[in-house]
Amino acid sequence: MGMSKDNVTGLLLALSSSVFIGSSFIIKKMGLKKAGTTGKSAATGGHAYLYEPWWWFGMISMIVGEIANFAAYAFAPAILVTPLGALSIIFSAVLAHFILKERLHIFGVLGCVLCMVGSTTIVLNAPHERIIHSVKEVWQLATEPGFIVYTLAVVIMVSVLIIYCVPRYGQRHLVVYVGICSLTGSLTVMGVKAVGIAMKLTFEGTNQFTYFQTWFFTLAVIGCCLLQINYLNKALDTFNTAVVSPVYYVMFTSFTIFASMIMFKDWATQNKSQIATEFCGFVTILSGTFLLHKTKDMGDKPTENSSLDRATIINNTDT
Structure with missing residues (x-):
C-alpha cells in the first residue's frame, strides 16, 4: 500500500528535521570550541559562545529542525515520525568524523546501533x-x-x-x-x-x-x-x-x-506483548548506553599507541 500525501509530507519534514538537528550539534560544537579560545568555556560556566556566530548558526539549525519535527506530527502519525529522530544521530556522527575528527571505537558504533534499535523498538510498540x-x-x-x-x-x-x-x-x-x-x-x-x-x-x-x-x-x-x-x-x-x-x-x-x-x-x-517488547527495548537502550560510556575514549587510543610505537622504533634505530 502506497503512502498518502500527508504521510509523505510528514516523512520529508521528519527527514529534514534530522538533518538540521544532526548538523546543529556539530555547528554548535565548532562555535563552543572557538569561543573557548577567546573567553571562558561553557564547561566552566562561561557564556562567551553567545558572541560566536557559529554557535548561533547551530542554534538556528536546531530551532529549524525542531519546528520541522513539530510540523511533521501534524501530517504523519507518531509511529512514523518519532523513530526517524535516530537519523540525526547517524548524521551527527558522520559530520563529527569528517569535520571535528572525532572517531568512535567499533564498540561505540555498536553502542549507537543498540541505542537506535532499542529506541525504535519502544516507539514502534508505543500506543497511539x-x-x-x-x-x-x-x-x-x-x-x-x-x-x-x-x-x-x-x-x-x-x-x-x-x-x-x-x-x-x-x-x-x-x-x-x-x-x-x-x-x-x-x-x-x-x-x-x-x-x-x-x-x-x-x-x-x-x-x-x-x-x-x-x-x-x-x-x-x-x-x-x-x-x-x-x-x-x-x-x-x-x-x-x-x-x-x-x-x-x-x-x-x-x-x-x-x-x-x-x-x-x-x-x-496496551497488551502484555507490547509491554514486554517495550521492556526489551529499554534493556537494549541501557546496553547501548553502557557500551557508549565504556568506549567513548577508546577511539583515540590507537593514535596514542601508534605514536608510542613510532617513538620506540626511532629510539631503537638510533641505538
Whole structure:
C-alpha cells in the first residue's frame, strides 16, 4: 500500500528535521570550541559562545529542525515520525568524523546501533496518542495526581543533579548534563503539545490565548528550553559530540515516552506483548548506553599507541 500525501509530507519534514538537528550539534560544537579560545568555556560556566556566530548558526539549525519535527506530527502519525529522530544521530556522527575528527571505537558504533534499535523498538510498540481537543483538557490531564507526582519527581531529580552532581561529577560523567536535559525535556514536550494545540485551535478560529493555562504552558516551555540549552552546551563543550548526540536522544526519548504514558494514560490500551517488547527495548537502550560510556575514549587510543610505537622504533634505530 502506497503512502498518502500527508504521510509523505510528514516523512520529508521528519527527514529534514534530522538533518538540521544532526548538523546543529556539530555547528554548535565548532562555535563552543572557538569561543573557548577567546573567553571562558561553557564547561566552566562561561557564556562567551553567545558572541560566536557559529554557535548561533547551530542554534538556528536546531530551532529549524525542531519546528520541522513539530510540523511533521501534524501530517504523519507518531509511529512514523518519532523513530526517524535516530537519523540525526547517524548524521551527527558522520559530520563529527569528517569535520571535528572525532572517531568512535567499533564498540561505540555498536553502542549507537543498540541505542537506535532499542529506541525504535519502544516507539514502534508505543500506543497511539490520545486526541486532545482543547487546552483545558490538557490542563486537566496535567493536574491529575499521577502526572503531578512525575513532575515533582523530575523537579527533585533535576535539582539534585544541578546542586549536588554538577559540581562534583559534571566534568567526568556525561549522564549528569544529559540527564538534566532529558528529564527537563520530557516536561518540555508535554508543554509544547499543549501550546501546539492552542495554536492550532486559535488558527481554526477558537482563540485559546484567552485562557491562563495557555500562557502557563508557554512560560513553562520557555523556562525548560533555556535550562536544556544551558546544560546541553556544557555537555557538548566537555564530551565527544558523537557520544552526546545518541545518549541525549536515547534518554530524551525514553523519558518523553514515559511522561506521555503517565499523562495520557497510554498504558491502559496496551497488551502484555507490547509491554514486554517495550521492556526489551529499554534493556537494549541501557546496553547501548553502557557500551557508549565504556568506549567513548577508546577511539583515540590507537593514535596514542601508534605514536608510542613510532617513538620506540626511532629510539631503537638510533641505538
